[in-house]
Each structure stands twice: as C-alpha cells, then as structure tokens.
Amino acid sequence: MLLRARAKPSRTLTHLLRPQFLRPQVIMAGLPGFLPKLRAFGGLRMPLPEPTPETLGRLGTLEARLARTAHEVRKAQKLRYRIFYEEMSAIADATTKLARRDIDPFDSICDHLFVLDHAAKSWARGNKPAIVGTYRLLRQDVAERHGGFYSANEFDVGALVARHPTLRFLELGRSCVLRPYRNKRTVELLWHGIWSYVLQHRMDVLIGCASLEGTDPDVLAQPLSFLHHFARAPEEWRTQALPRRYVEMNRMPKRAIDQKAALHALPPLIKGYLRLGASIGDGAVIDRQFGTTDVLIVLPVSAISARYIEHFGPGAERHAA
Secondary structure (H helix, E strand, O other): OOOOOOOOOOOOHHHHOOHHHOOHHHHHHOOOOHHHHHHHHOOOOOOOOOOOOOOOEEEOOEEEEEOOOHHHHHHHHHHHHHHHHHHOOOOOOHHHHHHOOOOOHHHHOOEEEEEEEEEEEEHHHOOEEEEEEEEEEEEHHHHHHOOOOHHHHOEOHHHHHHOOOOOOEEEEEEEEEOHHHOOHHHHHHHHHHHHHHHHHHOOOEEEEEEEEEOOOOOOOHHHHHHHHHHOEOOHHHOOEEOHHHOEOOOOOOHHHOOHHHHHHHOOHHHHHHHHHOOEEOEOEEEEOOOOEEEEEEEEEHHHOOHHHHOOOOOOHHHHHO
16 A cells, blocks of 8 residues: 655645655655656656567557657556546546646556557657557556555555565556557557566566446446456455455345356456456455446466467467466
8 A cells, every 4th residue: 555644744845855755665655645646747757667678569550668758658648538537437636637637646656558550640749659558567566665556545455465475466557548449459469568568577467456337336236246256366366355445246146147248248358357367356446536346357477368378479388387
C-alpha cells in the first residue's frame, strides 16, 4: 500500500523540499500524493527509463514499444482519458477535466507500453504515428522502492508476494485500445510487447486489476459467480480484496450458472487473461470513480498456455520450460 505522508499538515512545501525529504519513498508519500501527481502531470518518471530495444514487436503497420519521453507518457494519458472518461463511465475531477488526461501518481514510476500505427500519421502530430493502445507496467523492484503496487489499494498483494519471495512480480494496468483497433492483431501485438518485456526483465508472475463495467454486484452476479466457481486462484496463488473493500463474488450457486452466458458477459480483457492461464483472487472491489467492479488477475508465467506462447516471440518456449 502507499505510505502515508510523514510531514504534518502544517509544514510548508518549502520544508518538504529540504534534502532529507527528497528520498523517493518520502516523495511518493508526499502531501496526499501531490508531488507524484505533479510529476505524473508532466509525464515525468522517477526512475530514469532504462535502455530498451528500439521496438518490442511489429505487425504490419503496427508497432509495440515503450514510451521514451514525457511527451509520449502524456499521449498515453490522453488516450486513457478518451476511453475511460469519454467513452466509458469514469468520473473526472476538475484537474482531469481541465487536462483531458487520465493522470495517476503511479504514472511517474511505471513503464508505458504503446501500440503505434505507422499508417495513421498526421501533420498535427508532426507526422508521427498514432498511439492506438497502451498498457502500464510496474516491476516489483520499482514498486518496492516507491510505495508499492497500484493494486495494493484494492487487494492484499503484499501477502501474495511474501509467499513467493524468490519470484519477480510484474503489475499490468490501465489497459486500453481505441475502438477501431480492438481486434486480434492489436491484442496479440500488445501481448508480444508484454512478453518481450517479461523476458528482458526475467519476470515470473503477472498481476493486476481487471474490471467489469458497473458498480452493482447483484447485476454482475452471474459473471462474478462464474469467476468465483470456475476461475478462482489455487490456494498458493490466492489473495483477498482488502477487508474494508471486499465484495463477495459467490453470489449464485455453481449449478445455477449459465456458463455460456457468463462468459459472454465477461469483458474481452478478462476472457483473454483466462485463456492465457490466469486465475482470479478472492473477492471483488467497487471502483466508483471508474464505474467498475474490479477483480485481481494472477498469472504465473509458468502457467501460460503453451499454445499461446508461440504468438509472443522467439525464446518463449525456453523461458517457460
């Protein structure tokens, strides 16, 4: 979970800018997230981006790669705003409305994966390719230096990580793709990019929050119950929603579930995770800002279905063996 501010409310910003308060963990604690969000607003990142391959994958005119500049991070935030706030039902505060960007303090410590379309260049973008999809990636070593994982605000991921001290966790989040690109090609390229990143950093477990649209668990009773009965994580990989936010997923008896209808009701992203071999944590969480009900995805790399690994790039079989 995020650390709480160590400075008393009466202390001034000048006081907080003294050298002893500039340690990364103190900055991430901040004045209720003020400094991290200020950096995220500018697209700046606290750990300097590491050298990365020129590209993480190509498919026709589409390319997957990581953001290299603050300007590109801001572009990812604009794309997220367009989809989460304009197309979906997220509720924007005044700052978000003014900026027309989905700005989150964790943007300043994450890597941002893009899918670019080189056939969609325009003069307005300086003849640069359009960003049509994005994913946010947060490695365990970075998270531990800067306050924790984003999903720890909803789920007890600390307990899960503690049970597997020799494994490296990677958090995936803020996934979105423009409507015209929501197809197999774009999804495969995103996963090709993620897989290349997993291989580069030798990650062992993928986690993250995935969302069902809506905040009434009774309306979502069938898909939530399906996930509980048919996709719940085995004990060694199971962790719960935080007690204060826990929403029961077991809302229907197993025998009463129409599996075909329940699968149809699941968002494509969650169905994709399940096909790869992911399982679901215990309990859901209501996110009223985004108008969603969240579940925790847990995907050990060793559990990824072999028939899908071949789509992710050379060397995959050796890593998974």
